[in-house]
Amino acid sequence: MKILFYGTKNYEKEVFEKHCKDKKDLEIVYLQSEFDYQTARLSNGYDAICIFVNTEVDARSVKRLKENQVKLILLRCAGYNNVDLQACRQENICVMRVPNYSPQAVAEMAMGLALAVNRKIHKAYIKVRENNFALTGLSGFNFYGKTAGIVGAGKIGLAMAKICNGFGMKVIAYDKYPQKSNDIEYVDLPELLKRSDLISLHCPLIGDTYHLINEETIAMMKDGVILVNTSRGGLIKTDDLIKGIRDKKFFGVALDVYEEEDDYVFENLEDDILEHSTTARLLSFPNVIVTSHQGFLTQEALNAIAETTIDNAISFQCGKLIEENKMC
Ligand code: NAI
Numbered sequence: 350m351k352i353l354f355y356g357t358k359n360y361e362k363e364v365f366e367k368h369c370k371d372k373k374d375l376e377i378v379y380l381q382s383e384f385d386y387q388t389a390r391l392s393n394g395y396d397a398i399c400i401f402v403n404t405e406v407d408a409r410s411v412k413r414l415k416e417n418q419v420k421l422i423l424l425r426c427a428g429y430n431n432v433d434l435q436a437c438r439q440e441n442i443c444v445m446r447v448p449n450y451s452p453q454a455v456a457e458m459a460m461g462l463a464l465a466v467n468r469k470i471h472k473a474y475i476k477v478r479e480n481n482f483a484l485t486g487l488s489g490f491n492f493y494g495k496t497a498g499i500v501g502a503g504k505i506g507l508a509m510a511k512i513c514n515g516f517g518m519k520v521i522a523y524d525k526y527p528q529k530s531n532d533i534e535y536v537d538l539p540e541l542l543k544r545s546d547l548i549s550l551h552c553p554l555i556g557d558t559y560h561l562i563n564e565e566t567i568a569m570m571k572d573g574v575i576l577v578n579t580s581r582g583g584l585i586k587t588d589d590l591i592k593g594i595r596d597k598k599f600f601g602v603a604l605d606v607y608e609e610e611d612d613y614v615f616e617n618l619e620d621d622i623l624e625h626s627t628t629a630r631l632l633s634f635p636n637v638i639v640t641s642h643q644g645f646l647t648q649e650a651l652n653a654i655a656e657t658t659i660d661n662a663i664s665f666q667c668g669k670l671i672e673e674n675k676m677c
Pocket of ligand 1: 427428448452455500501502503504505506523524525526527551552553554557558579580581605606642643644645646
């Protein structure tokens with residue numbers, strides 16, 4: 350089976366090559382170019398393409414893949430909201446993903462961000478490098494004994510709940526479809542917002558969660574709350590968040606994901622993007638940390654992603670599809 354790998358990063362290539370060593374039937378060609386309607390042409394002669402989370406696969410590109418006789422789209426990620434599944438179904442192109450690679454990787458990042466913005470590690474790091482050892486402006490608060498509010502208690506949310514329990518926090522959660530758990534008290538969203546000292550977002554971005562955090566829901570939060578988002582940028586209405594930060598609602602805000610992420614996949618940003626960018630405005634606040642969607646980026650998660658993606662390819666090849674990874 351021939352697979353064309355789009356948007357390759359060195360750290361991924363290394364891991365995939367390691368896992369493919371003994372898979373003689375798989376031939377992977379690694380491209381740095383991202384997948385789009387133009388680069389879809391390059392798939393001629395390949396059985397499958399492999400793409401990452403922010404890649405858009407619209408109906409036009411699906412048609413082009415079909416013309417090139419591509420039969421399988423391998424998503425080396427969990428999210429599939431950028432793929433037109435209906436178009437894939439129509440063209441009889443199978444889509445497979447990696448639904449569960451390492452919830453702990455993302456949850457640990459969420460707690461890392463919460464701690465950093467609370468204890469001002471981002472500021473301290475820069476101050477000390479400038480030989481400024483003064484402590485002014487660096488005080489935080491103990492997480493011990495405080496309340497953590499988890500929005501979306503799925504795989505990552507539950508892993509985050511365990512970490513918060515370990516810190517001696519009281520954990521409450523809001524989930525549209527709550528599971529049974531002894532570690533968590535489930536509450537409705539307004540109660541979670543009212544009671545939490547730390548709010549961490551872990552629900553998917555779907556119709557009813559788009560802009561879940563907005564002027565109205567921010568107003569329900571405690572003053573001095575810490576807000577962490579490692580899920581999807583669209584969960585937060587950024588303009589309203591900026592207003593809340595200006596009104597001194599938040600002790601800190603830490604975002605691994607943000608609304609303008611698609612404009613930020615490039616390494617050198619153009620000035621006109623920066624001028625109108627809400628992300629650049631966010632970065633101007635000292636109590637805000639932004640990272641570039643790296644929650645998944647651990648060795649364990651990368652290994653799990655490679656392993657499952659290769660299993661998906663092999664299962665397709667031998668006609669024994671791994672059903673839980675198949676989207677269509
Ligand atoms: P999951 O499917 O295990 O959990 C999601 C939870 O959200 C479920 O319990 C579900 O019932 C709940 N939910 C669904 N609709 C809801 C609503 N309207 N309101 C409240 N809760 C709702 O997903 P998992 O694996 O925990 O991932 C969560 C999110 O994390 C993903 O959707 C993805 O956006 C993000 N993610 C971020 C990564 C990063 O690198 N920063 C990496 C991987 C995932």
